[in-house]
Amino acid sequence: MDMLELRGIDKVYQSRGKPPVHAVRALDMAVEKGEIVALLGSSGCGKTSTLRMIAGFEDVSAGSIALGGRRIHELPPARRKVAMAFEGYSLYPPLTVRENIAFALKSAQLSRSEVTRRVDEIARLVEIEDILDSYPRAISGGQQQRVSLARALVRDADLYLLDEPMGQLEPQLRAVLRGRIKSLLAERGMTAIFVTHDQTEASALADRIAVMEGGVLQQFASEKELKSKPANLFVASFIGEPPMNLLDASVARSDGGFRLSVGTDMHFDISGAGLDSEATKALAGTPQVRIGIRPQKIAVGTGAVRVKVVSNQWLGDQSHVAGDCNGRMLIAVTPGRVAARPGDIVPFALEPRHLHIFGSNETCIRHAEVS
């Protein structure tokens, strides 16, 4: 069953004397019960606006929001049954950390011992037991963020909204907390949406990732699908580290398929048998496409493409080799060390089956084969 359903959500910010800002456009999204969803995108892509509309601090300009079968977009925030951790922490300055967390439980009308038990439990989880009696102004930003997170997670809500929940934490602690929060959410079947611009965090914590750009939902899928079947050029270039290599190619018919040529020195033969009818039609109708290949799919040391090495970095478990191929930059990632210095000529192998092909409207015509 869908826990949360967003239908045709639009958000337009009007301010006098300025052109209206269309922050979110026609957003449709359904989140299942117990699912953890990441809203991923760069700054100003509409992800925080979406979160605030679900919480009720922003009106929806158009569309509807349903949570657990209730239409909530017209309810005041207090009656939506959502919990939220704010990016700016928003702790109550006159209350101690313990009171801040317990405060969120006040309306639940629990016994005092039950409140203490739950606060202690969540404090242990995010490692703030030793600052429970401090005041917000006396603790660091990272600690405040964890208090804010604890204050949201301690509640019983239908939906948990987390705005950049771990942005201020040190990397080691972040990794530990990610694991703990994920198991807490899974164990209790809590439904959560969190906003982040960190791909690693999105992949580690979320079941599905919604990639947003320019107020438009680009793709909503699992991390694996985003990587193997990006819906469009934006998702393809945004997801993955280092980013996908993208090249312009011209399309020509060849016997039984198509030949994609990058400049005059790189050719890829795509057999017609591997293409569905729509892809065939799309390729036949366009003279120019963009092709993309993941750096991990480029083999170094073999192949027909000769590149001049620009940089060769050993990261401890993999090598990043950047090379110049007649003015086009290609990056390859291989598991072993590569004995090449800048200026050396090294062969790269780019196989046609690993190519993603994007049409003129930036949507994907063909995905790479999943190996």
Add this chain to the structure above:
Amino acid sequence: MEHSSLAGRIFRGIALTLILIFFMFPIVWIFMMSFQNNDQILRIPPRILFEPTLANYEALISGQLRTAAGSLQMPFMRNLFNSVVLSSAAVLLALLLGVPAAYAFARFKFRLGETIAFTLLSFRFAPPLLVLLPLSLYYQELGLSDTYFGIVWVYQLIALPLILWIVRGYFEDISPDIEHAYRLAGHSWREAFTRIAVPLAGPGIAAAGLLSFIFCWNNFVFALILASADKQPVTVGALAFVTASGIQYGQIAAAIVLSVTPTLLLALYAQRYLVEGLSLGAVKG
């Protein structure tokens, strides 16, 4: 501070003493005058040592002003009482109206919002004499002249803009997300205002309230025109000290001491909030 040298500490002490003398001298002088009679005050050269007398206070409290020309009725204690009633009522009313209004101006953008806020502020620009003539005519027509309510109402011109604009700044400094968090926890908008926003802006509200109390207390011209003898505050009542047989310096001094006392006590009590409030307003974050 602990690292400063002995010379530095001595210099600081001298500087503080000088400043203290400079600012305290008029007050101390008036305090001394209030225990002297007119002859002692006008003696040349003046003397620091004198025989104190409580006659001035006696005269004020009993309401009998004794001058060379005879005795004069002077309801000073009544005036003092009027001042307390008028100023307190005006500030309370201005807080009741101004704090929610300041919150609205700080949190919500609405049509003509800035215009309304600025119009309220502009009441402070207009010279009071300009509005007094039409106001007194209206007041007579409405039956408001010479009533406590009428004067409290006109004092809103003094207190309301001050409270509105000072408190608004404090509300703007509070992150709206703190209230959002509170509302998400199942509380209404009204509870977020009374339990979160108002306590957090508390120092600012206290400072604005105290300042507007002082301004109301010191007002002269509104009460002069709109109030008759039994509603007059001390500022207007003090005119009676200028008598046909001369000016009663000793009684004026005693009256000043008495009329400064309530505001001074209030300010001393609220000093902590006042300093905190004014400095918080200046430094954001």
